[in-house]
Amino acid sequence: MNHKRYPSPDASPDASLNALLAEVRDCRVCEAHLPLGPRPVLQAAAGARILIVGQAPGARVHASGVPWDDASGARLRQWLGVEAAEFYGERFAIIPMGYCYPGRGKGGDLPPRRECADLWLDMLLDKIPSIELTLLIGLHAQRHFLGRRRKATLTDTVRAWREFAPAFIPLPHPSPRNTPWFQANPWFEQELLPMLKARIENRKK
Structure with missing residues (x-):
């Protein structure tokens, strides 16, 4: 793929990142495999300090083009203790493992397509060098960023969050479908969420 939009090497960090984001949003590599067509959904600013890595947009987020614009996003913002205006501000970068809605399978949405991370993730991360905290939401993000350090199950990985801090905090997906998991693991709300908030x-200071 030709990267034609990059500005000159002495361009500002914001200009360089914005050029890359424009190219990502025009990506059509997986078009033949996407039931609703390509619509990459992500956000980032060059000075972002917190990175949120989820799975892939759901159908509602695909329709709106706004990351985490659903019930899962409302719960995630509650976990973080932030309002929408701050969540969608320059302090947070939101880059999922897959940028387009992958479609539905028998058990829910399909996994994020690998092409997104293979093509774009490293380049995007290079342009947001001030990240101090990365939230790994769900199995796919944890598998990519933690590799062999992750535990046998998502529950075990999240429970072992102290091993990955301060750079990474693994989290379950905040989907309402995971309510039974939250009920079965009260330590998550009692121990991890207060630390996360x-x-x-502290990142505001």
């Missing part, structure tokens, strides 16, 4: 608040 404190970390997010």
Whole structure:
């Protein structure tokens, strides 16, 4: 793929990142495999300090083009202790493992397509060098960023969050479908979420 939009090497970090984001949003590599067509959904600013890595947009997010614009996003913002205006501001970069809605399978949405991370992720991360905290939401993000360090199950990985802090915090997906998991793992709300909110608040300073 030709990267034609990059500005000159001495361009500002914001200009360089914005050029790359424009190219990502025009990506059509997986078009033949996407039931609703390509619509990459992500956000980033060069000075972002917190990175959120989820799975892939759902159908509602595909329709709106706004990351985490659904019930899962509302719960995620509650976990972080932030309002929507802050969540969609320059402090947060939101780059899922897959940028387009992958379609539905028998058990829910299909996994994110690998092409997104293979083509774009490293380049995007290179242009947001101030990231201090990365939230790994769900199995796919944890598998990519933690590799062999992750545990046998998502529950075990999240429970072992202290091993990955301060750079990474693994989280379950905040989908309402995971309510039974939250009920079965009260330590998550009692131990991890207070720490997470404190970390997010401290990043404001």
